[in-house]
Amino acid sequence: MALITGASAGIGAALARVHAAEGWDLILTARREAPLKALAAELSRLGAATTVLTEDLADPAAPYRLFDEIQARELSVDGLVNNAGFSRTAGFLNTDPEIHAAMIRVMLTAPIELARLFAPAMVARGYGRILNVASLAGQMPATGGDTLYGPIKGFLIKASQGLHLELRGTGVHVTALCPGYTLTEFHDVNGTRDEVSSAYPAWMWQTADHVARVGYAACEANRPKVTPGAMNNILAGLAKHLPDRLALKMVGGHAKRLKRN
Ligand SMILES: NC(=O)c1ccc[n+]([C@@H]2O[C@H](COP(=O)([O-])OP(=O)(O)OC[C@H]3O[C@@H](n4cnc5c(N)ncnc54)[C@H](OP(=O)(O)O)[C@@H]3O)[C@@H](O)[C@H]2O)c1
Structure with missing residues (x-):
């Protein structure tokens, strides 16, 4: 059974559909109950047993409540x-x-605490999958405006890679999925839909379904990190090899296009 956080929309819902199609039963969590229940009904029709547990992961107690509830059931x-x-x-x-x-x-x-809570039983059973949805932003130079977002995702990538190494040979796969621009509710929620739509052409956008399929396959193959899309890989490669001065310039252009700073 797979526990999927942020399953009420976007990439999380797409990952739930991919898992259900691959035969997984699911525990779906997010804050909004209605879209989780609608998704659970859809996946149940495909034969997946689904459980909905609403939680706000900004609450420090939430990962532990989820763990306790899952144990209790x-x-x-x-x-x-x-x-x-x-x-x-x-x-x-x-x-x-x-x-x-x-x-x-x-x-x-929350991702680290959930991994710490659930990974021991996976190791004991000799089978497990941990897929951490990070971002291309975690591989790019620092940006202004959304100052903390990239560093948080960068941390998640490194932590996933470390855990991947630690759990090699245990049957537990760990992968960081690093999407670039993806068509979900994300840019509606942060209020930048119009800016990003006019700044970035349609070909730079990927569907949540595609990102989810790439992420699922990479975790099955036990790749420590996957970045969907050729252009996103080129950008990540450039960022890795450019000196800081040039890399920050490259991202400065991005900030200007989005009218930040
Ligand atoms: N879209 C992109 O361009 C893009 C690119 C790179 C990486 N990503 C990453 O992909 C992941 C999924 O994003 P998305 O694009 O699918 O965005 P989305 O459509 O806005 O979905 C975000 C999900 O996170 C949940 N969530 C947000 N705050 C939460 C909280 N406090 N507690 C519990 N759940 C919470 C939301 O559910 P509720 O609102 O119901 O709580 C929703 O299910 C994120 O980690 C994002 O950083 C997205």
Whole structure:
């Protein structure tokens, strides 16, 4: 059974569909109950047993509540998809400290705590899958405006790679999935839909279904990191090899296009 966070929309819902198609039963979590229940009904019709547990992962107790509830229901988690996430682009000083704390909790602390809670049983059973949805942003130079987003995703990539190495040979696969621009609710939630749609042509956008399929296959193949899309891989390669001065210039252009800073 796979636990998927942020399953009420976008990449998380797409990952739930891919898992169900591959025969997994699912535990779906996010804050909004209605889209989770609608997805659960859809996946049940495909034959997947689905459980919905609503949680706000910005609450420090949420990962532990999820774990306790799953134990109480005697469900066995051998797949963990840490996908929930969001960004804010108004700039560091214009963003409430509580929002910064929530970003760190939802996209960094919660994934690590959930992995720490569920991985021991996976190792004991000799089978498990941990797929952490990071971002191309985690491989790019620092950006202004959404100042913490890239570093949080960079941390998640490195932590996933470290855990991947540690669990090699145990039957537990660990992969960081690093999507570039993906058509989901993400840019509606952070209020940048119009900016990003006019700044970036249609060919730079991928569907959530494609990203989910690439992520699932990479985790099955036990690749430590996967970045869907040739252009995204070129950008990540450039960022790795450019000196900082040039890399920051490259990203400065991106910030200007998005009218940040
Ligand atoms: N879209 C992109 O261009 C893109 C690119 C790179 C990486 N990503 C990453 O992909 C992941 C999925 O994003 P998406 O594009 O699918 O965005 P999305 O459509 O906005 O979905 C985000 C999901 O995260 C959940 N979520 C947000 N805050 C939460 C909280 N406090 N507690 C629990 N769940 C929470 C949302 O559910 P509720 O609102 O119901 O809680 C929703 O299910 C994120 O980690 C994002 O950083 C996205």
